[in-house]
Amino acid sequence: MGNAEFPYVYRLLFSSYSTGGGGGGIGERERLVLEVTKFYRERNRLARIHRKAELRVLTSLRRRRQSRDGATEEVDEDEEESAEMGQVDWVSQATQAREALVEADRAAQAQELHYRLLLEEARGNTATTAKQVSASMEKFTEDQRQLVKRSFSSLPPERDRQNVVENLLNRQKQAQEQIKQARTSYYSLLLRKQQEEKELKENQEHYDDQVCVSDMVRLVVETEAFTEETSIQENSISVHQASLRQMAEKLTKLCQQKDDFEESITKVKETLNSLSKQLTEERNKLRDLSKMQAKTQLLVRTLQPSSRLLLDPVLARDLEEKLAVKHKLEDEISRLKQVCGREVRD
Incomplete structure (x- = not known):
């Protein structure tokens, strides 16, 4: 699950808890992160079901259009009836998946409001979390120093020792710089939070419409690519079957x-x-x-x-x-x- 799939509130909550800005103990932070992750995985699963159902509907409509234009061969009445029954099932499945996706969006909005309240409560614990971050930083530096000391025993005598030590020190400096950047980004995100929440409220419906349109465009492109790949695979399978039949005839x-x-x-x-x-x-x-x-x-x-x-x-x-x-x-x-x-x- 990439960061692009998370809403802004969830990304902000995750970054604040990862840098030590959340309230409560470590167990509570992990529980909240796991709960949010589980919820958005369920939402993405419903979205995948909806995309698959729409893909089936599009393929069935395409087949009907091809049969109406005369591009394909005539089929028996029993096969047409079975195909029509399958299309009705796909449409119903698509509607069910769409309804489930709407319910999941509503639940997501409720969960986002809940986690906004949790984020407001987490502001009061910034000082304690900063102390925890500094303590963890000191512990990390001490671990890096101990790692540098222990690394001398694994090196061969008087060979590439200076290069390895320099690499370890450079990695320690990079880790310290990354932690500093994480702190600065955390506080900058806290300052930008109110403005972006306001923009999020104003553009939520428009953003959802854009996401749906982009998903439909991507779905059409994926459908075309899937049909082309399926036709190529069917052609290769038919060629292999013909070669196998020829080999069987030669063998007989x-x-x-x-x-x-x-x-x-x-x-x-x-x-x-x-x-x-x-x-x-x-x-x-x-x-x-x-x-x-x-x-x-x-x-x-x-x-x-x-x-x-x-x-x-x-x-x-x-x-x-x-x-x-x-x-x-x-x-x-x-x-x-x-x-x-x-x-x-x-």
Whole structure:
């Protein structure tokens, strides 16, 4: 909560109590300050509720104007009814917040009158509070001196000691000057109090109207900035959602391709196993045929030349067929090995 949000009477009361110009003990000063702080926090909370309600009303009116001008797309009847219901709720909420803010302003005026009386009572205790301020000043200076004495133990031996001492003394002088300035400002505020209270009474209503107008202007500016920021955030969210959908589609495609590759690899392995079995069978057959051929050659050698001529074409044809089958199977196995290696690399 900044000083600009406090009224003049509260700032004056707070400055007088902080410099020792308030009546009563320390507990009473703290209680009064906490009470005023709590009250103005409640008032600011009601003002924030009022601003939020007006913001909702302005956004609803803007949406209705855009829909009437044709800038937005057509919506369903159910959505229009729900939007209208929401606007009625916002208007009622705005009126309730405005009434609560008016009540809070009235209570604030009453509290300001009460604290003005307390401030008048505090004038009689100026002498005692001045003594308290001087005692606290002496205590502060003594604490600063003790701090300077204690600070020598924390410094390294014979290194930057003079600079640190000078800095501490400068800070002590600055603190003393600040306390003197606070005293002078306190007494000057006491002298200016009556004149500014009179001006405050004359300009209270005009000041409230100006505050309301400035709040409405700030509210309109904040509404425009909020709508622009909301549109930017919605666009970024839609872009991120589209990118996420594209990534999900790519992931599903890759998973499908992986499954297809695994199925094709299993099929190729099965075909390779079957072909290897066929190759072993054909090799066994060729081995048997070679044995039979050796036997037939032995028989042919023992036969007459005429019978040998009759047997040679048959054996030659059979041998050619077997060799053709062998070459065909070897070509098929080499082709399948190349296909399998290519798919595994992909």
